[in-house]
């Protein structure tokens with residue numbers, strides 16, 4: 001029988017205690033104290049270590065605590081070779097040379113945030129199907145190798161933004177996102193690129209979704225948006241959600257300068273506002289064939305010649321439709337107008353200020369961008385503030 005000496009016991013228990021500690025590393029040696037931990041329930045912070053090249057936790061199988069690695073200018077590699085489960089959080093901020101994150105065994109991942117990792121080229125999470133919070137922002141990820149989200153099926157929050165080399169985002173197995181989903185400013189090389197494509201073949205339900213700077217979009221399976229859905233500053237010609245039935249709050253389509261067709265053929269209800277504004281080439285809005293109820297305001301600005309909502313029978317929050325076109329005929333919307341409640345019900349053609357703009361300079365512009373951020377709050381008050389700002393509504397009120 002092996003005799004365990006008291007001093008060895010002390011050593012073991014000291015090592016185990018480390019695995020639950022709060023460790024703020026001021027040198028590589030501090031990180032090495034965790035080398036034997038198979039479970040880590042404490043918090044490890046590795047920040048501002050200028051000579052550090054690599055972080056490795058070779059024995060770690062289960063993370064229940066937090067790991068934060070930030071602002072280490074020479075860090076190139078993070079190795080978590082045996083990590084299988086992380087129910088804690090991993091945050092990697094501002095490690096400008098970090099190029100490789102190795103976690104090949106990872107199956108359960110709760111929260112991972114990577115912000116400002118311009119040298120990061122590949123990160124595979126090939127076995128991660130479900131994630132609470134996933135954010136990758138300002139990374140060097142491109143489409144030459146594995147992208148992290150290839151196996152994702154369910155998520156609470158996903159944010160993919162400011163990844164300038166990323167031209168295509170495909171998450172083929174993603175079925176549900178129950179919190180926020182933001183995809184913005186990917187594939188924009190110093191303002192020159194057009195954006196990124198987004199293909200979500202299996203996505204059926206989503207909560208709060210913000211999509212910006214897209215070049216192509218596929219949402220063939222989407223049936224319900226429980227909160228808001230917004231398309232801003234995309235390069236899409238077509239916004240098409242073939243089987244989407246309902247949007248719980250606001251549907252917003254603003255500043256898409258190539259957009260000429262909006263198609264929501266199955267949509268029957270919008271639980272908040274419908275906002276369509278500043279889409280330069282959009283002259284006809286006829287893609288809401290089945291829309292019946294709009295619980296918020298129906299707010300449209302543009303150079304529309306034709307607008308039709310054949311089935312709309314209830315607009316609870318009022319209506320304000322302003323077109324700069326002289327071909328626009330408000331009498332085609334008389335049924336919609338009759339169904340609109342609220343203090344303000346307005347439809348006008350030849351309103352100069354409704355014309356979409358391509359510049360950022362003048363005062364109308366500032367008001368409109370302010371307005372689109374107001375819209376995201378989705379409160380009735382803010383919506384009306386928007387409407388008033390946009391149109392000097394009082395003067396049109398009937």
Ligand SMILES: *[C@@H]1O[C@H](CO)[C@@H](O)[C@H](O)[C@H]1NC(C)=O
Nearest residue numbers: 048070071072073074094096
């Ligand atoms: C990023 O890291 C550098 C050092 O690598 C540091 O000087 C800078 O302040 C950090 N920036 C932020 C926003 O933390």
Ligand SMILES: *[C@@H]1O[C@H](CO)[C@@H](O)[C@H](O)[C@H]1NC(C)=O
Nearest residue numbers: 153171172173174201202203
């Ligand atoms: C998408 O859903 C279909 C039908 O449920 C399924 O057969 C297919 O495997 C899913 N695709 C992926 C990539 O998970």
Ligand SMILES: *[C@@H]1O[C@H](CO)[C@@H](O)[C@H](O)[C@H]1NC(C)=O
Nearest residue numbers: 180182208209210227228376
């Ligand atoms: C939806 O997301 C936007 C942008 O991230 C945020 O400002 C807004 O508060 C969210 N709304 C809800 C209801 O969560």
Ligand SMILES: *[C@@H]1O[C@H](CO)[C@@H](O)[C@H](O)[C@H]1NC(C)=O
Nearest residue numbers: 238240260261262263284287
């Ligand atoms: C708009 O796109 C939908 C879906 O692709 C298509 O069915 C419809 O014909 C298009 N409308 C116009 C006016 O091009």
Ligand SMILES: *[C@@H]1O[C@H](CO)[C@@H](O)[C@H](O)[C@H]1NC(C)=O
Nearest residue numbers: 255257278357358365368369
């Ligand atoms: C209108 O949209 C264009 C892009 O089409 C954009 O450049 C401009 O800033 C937008 N104006 C406002 C006020 O948002």
Ligand SMILES: CC(=O)N[C@H]1CO[C@H](CO)[C@@H](O)[C@@H]1O
Nearest residue numbers: 284286305306307327328329
């Ligand atoms: C698709 C459609 O309805 N187009 C009409 C738009 O409005 C112009 C002018 O009123 C008509 O000529 C088009 O037929």
